[in-house]
Amino acid sequence: xxxxxxxxxxxxxxxxxxxxxxxxxxxxxxxxxxxxxxxxxxxxxxxxxxxxxxxxxxxxxxxxxxxxxxxxxxxxxxxxxxxxxxxxxxxxxxxxxxxxxxxxxxxxxxxxxxxxxxxxxxxxxxxxxxxxxxxxxxxxxxxxxxxxxxxxxxxxxxxxxxxxxxxxxxxxxxxxxxxxxxxxxxxxxxxxxxxxxxxxxxxxxxxxx
Ligand code: B1M
Numbered sequence: 001x002x003x004x005x006x007x008x009x010x011x012x013x014x015x016x017x018x019x020x021x022x023x024x025x026x027x028x029x030x031x032x033x034x035x036x037x038x039x040x041x042x043x044x045x046x047x048x049x050x051x052x053x054x055x056x057x058x059x060x061x062x063x064x065x066x067x068x069x070x071x072x073x074x075x076x077x078x079x080x081x082x083x084x085x086x087x088x089x090x091x092x093x094x095x096x097x098x099x100x101x102x103x104x105x106x107x108x109x110x111x112x113x114x115x116x117x118x119x120x121x122x123x124x125x126x127x128x129x130x131x132x133x134x135x136x137x138x139x140x141x142x143x144x145x146x147x148x149x150x151x152x153x154x155x156x157x158x159x160x161x162x163x164x165x166x167x168x169x170x171x172x173x174x175x176x177x178x179x180x181x182x183x184x185x186x187x188x189x190x191x192x193x194x195x196x197x198x199x200x201x202x203x204x205x206x207x208x209x
Contacts, residue, residue: 001028001037004069008041009048011058013065016041020069030073030080031197034106038066042102066102070109078113087115088208091133092143093125094177095154100147103177107143107200114201116141116208127154127161134162134171140208143200144190146177155180156188172207176200 004023007015016038023033045062048054092108094100101123112118119137121129134142142162144155155175162168174192175185176199185193192207194200 001033001040004033004037005041005044008038008062008065009044011061011065013061013068016065017068017072020072024072024076030076033069033073035196038069042066063102070102070106074109077109081113081115086117087111087205088140089117089119089137090141090143090204091119091121091130091137091139092145093121093130093133094123094145094147095151095158096124096126097154098146098148098151099123100145100177103147103197104143104145107145107176107194107197110197110201111143111204114205116204127158130158131161131165131167134167135165139171141204142171142173143204144173144175146175146180149179152177152179152184155184155190159189174200174203174207 004016004019007019020033023037024030042062045054045059049059090111092104092111094104105120108118108120119133119139121133130142133139144158146152146155159168159173162171172191174194175190176194180193182193192203194203
């Protein structure tokens with residue numbers, strides 16, 4: 001896994017793709033490749049960006065490399081789950097002002113693999129759009145991702161917009177993303193918080209049981 005991490009950090013997307021495919025062929029579980037290979041690489045890239053050692057282009061290259069690797073991993077993640085009954089309907093997206101996509105998409109993919117009908121509404125999604133989609137799909141669960149301290153507040157706006165639309169009690173809300181905490185979830189009146197994809201599945205199942 002260290003080689004995959006290194007290839008991401010060194011911004012070698014072709015090598016990341018090659019090593020990801022090789023690990024899959026060798027029988028490594030896709031979630032192990034993600035959690036022990038790819039995510040640690042993204043964390044190092046983020047730290048280097050923060051300290052000024054890396055700039056935006058390196059973050060973009062690393063994100064593209066992980067997205068490319070996810071194209072091999074997503075079908076494998078889905079294939080590992082055989083669920084006949086629907087666990088519920090989920091609308092998931094990244095909040096307004098935030099274009100971080102990878103974590104949100106991963107959570108969406110894994111929810112689908114665990115039997116949820118997932119409507120991924122994308123990134124930079126307004127509160128009004130979330131409300132519209134919840135109504136349209138009659139969602140049981142709404143997932144709000146935010147990766148920036150400046151966009152966390154948009155999660156609260158969505159909760160308020162649902163209240164104003166009179167449908168807050170018809171849908172459970174789960175929030176997540178690097179700066180988000182359990183305390184924040186409670187502060188804004190969300191129903192659940194998850195730190196990572198495994199937690200997101202657990203909390204989503206609990207909220208829709
Ligand atoms: Co941005 N960025 N970025 N970035 N970026 C971070 C988040 C940052 C922490 C880097 C850093 O400085 N250390 C920092 C935020 C600081 C802060 O506010 N606290 C940051 C910054 C500052 C910025 C810009 C402002 C930079 C600039 O322009 N000056 C800018 C903002 C753009 C915007 O959104 N308006 C920006 C841009 C970008 C790129 C576009 C270059 C790119 C994203 C490309 C894309 O997504 N297609 C990018 C990237 C790649 C990162 C880092 C390096 C990696 C994010 C990632 O994909 N991780 C990130 C540093 C870091 O997180 N270590 C950073 C892998 C992914 C699997 O993990 O998304 O955390 P993650 O998702 C996890 C959990 O958080 C959780 O589960 C997932 C899986 O385990 N989770 C949920 C996520 N959503 C969930 C929802 C749930 C439950 C769990 O329920 C619904």
